[in-house]
Amino acid sequence: MPAYIAEEIALRIARGILHPNEHLVELAIAEEFKTSRAPVREALLMLEKDKLVQKVPHRGFVVKKFSKDEIHQLYDATFRLEEIAIQKAITNATQDDIERLEQILLDQESAIDNEDIVDFYELNEDFHAQILAIANNQFITDMHQSLRRSSRPLSFLNMGQGKNMLLSYQEHTKQFEAIKNKDVAAGVNAIREQEERSLKTLDIFYAI
Missing domain, CATH: 1.20.120.530 (GntR ligand-binding domain-like)
Incomplete structure (x- = not known):
């Protein structure tokens, strides 16, 4: 499940559905994919490793904006x-x-x-x-x-x-x-x- 969620989010970022600096709300993602927050957190950590998202203090994960x-x-x-x-x-x-x-x-x-x-x-x-x-x-x-x-x-x-x-x-x-x-x-x-x-x-x- 985490790999599937990560791939779906990655595709949305690639296609411009999700924009740089957009907040990724774990609860909303969990509800969409009908799962708990644990697989979502794991998926976001996978995306962070790929440098597609980043963790921001007091906000959680956001879509990465490249310099x-x-x-x-x-x-x-x-x-x-x-x-x-x-x-x-x-x-x-x-x-x-x-x-x-x-x-x-x-x-x-x-x-x-x-x-x-x-x-x-x-x-x-x-x-x-x-x-x-x-x-x-x-x-x-x-x-x-x-x-x-x-x-x-x-x-x-x-x-x-x-x-x-x-x-x-x-x-x-x-x-x-x-x-x-x-x-x-x-x-x-x-x-x-x-x-x-x-x-x-x-x-x-x-x-x-």
Whole structure:
């Protein structure tokens, strides 16, 4: 139950249903999920570990509001891991791996055509998870998953701006081509291009 509650709250934060600094009332959450407050408290502690919520004196848990510096540090760590992962994926990728990545890109095209940001976001996570799986380093995977959980609301916000879904798809296509052609330099450049574009968007919303 705690893991389920944590995931539901995380999704609401990612989709902007719950906003930065919004108070998370344990009793209300317990009533909604028809449980006691103990599983809710455990779920909130899980979210605190993922840096999606924080405990404030005399208020309890609130949705975390990131500072600009925190975002840059978070993205620096995330994208450095992705650079390592894509280099390992380029070495390890089989034809089946290539075909799975290609199918995710085709599904992303459909999500863009349908203007379905929720579907595109999930496919975005699938794309990165597939590259991590090909890289085949569990320590990198675990660290990356933790960072991606923390950045979910930022990623969702990012993708909803302007042409960012299309730009993200184009960046993923470059990463895919780099893996397919075993071009390490192109893969790293594509990762850095995505990082730069993402931070430019987020800097508009998080100026401090």
